[in-house]
Amino acid sequence: MSDPQDVHNSADEETAGEGAAPAKSGIELAREALAQAKADALKRGTLPGQKRKGNGRVVRVREPGRGGDPKLFGAAIRDLMASRGWEQRAAVGGVFGNWAGIVGAELAEHTRPDRFEDGELTVAADSTTWATQLRLLSSTLVRRLNEELGHGTVRKVKVVGPSSGPRRTGAWRAR
Template sequence: MSGDDPQGVDRPSSEQRASNAKGAALAREKLAQAKADAQRRGQLPRTEPRKKKGGPKRDSGDPMLFGAAIQDLLAARGWEEPVAIGGVFGRWREIVGAELGLHTRPEAFEDGEVIVSADSTAWATQVRLLAPTLVRRLNEELGDGTVTAVKVRGPNLAPPRQAGHIRVKGSRGPGDTFG
């Protein structure tokens, strides 16, 4: 085989090298021609980077980190606070401690107030006593002033009373029949 090296490495023949050189020269010539055409049209590529105005801008086709894309979406929709509160509710045990988290759970967040339910009256009392500490700890997670109060609901041990299923149709009758 022509062009074989005694060590088993294929090397291009002089004919192939000449062809490669012609191809490279042709490519350089075509690139120069494309640049000249672009210059005539006024569409030369930029030589210096774009200046950022105000904040980070990106071209619509540029890739973006997933976390940054989610943050942009949350900010654009105004969902930052609800998502942060949902994160606190999801990490409730971690934030308030294992024992307190085992006996309580956050129910809602309305107008700066976190509504917490407890599984016994003793734990409800404990949460009421710890309310200022909980407000401070929750504000550390969410930002100062987000949580203003903690409201506690005790256990709801009995189901709500429902009216019976048996009904008597018709009028109630005269009022003096029981006497």
């Protein structure tokens, strides 16, 4: 059984002969490359992220878009989510996590949000009675969800009741 991190070619081992040193694994090669890069930076008198000016002085190089004063955690997370386009997904996740707070404890006890795709929220109910109740409240629920998520995020609520299982094929049967 070979080591999963050992990425050298097994054909090289067979042709290497008995007196030759075994080929190095990928991890060993990466460690050597890192050690060599550190040694080269030390010879230049710099560290990663630093650069020498013409007068020999070491200057810290900042990555673009980074640096400046520290931000509050909440603001930093909001900026990250906005830059990656995750705002709506996070808001929908918040609805799934706070379902009882949005629809009320009694309704949440018998229903659960199942998925959200293309403005349609699918909600599963544990009985046909609760599915009917939720269908009657669907316009109110869409309005309430759009207050939470932003106007136009939820266009439709699809309610799914419990399934009775697959139907038998063939003729109708009397019992």
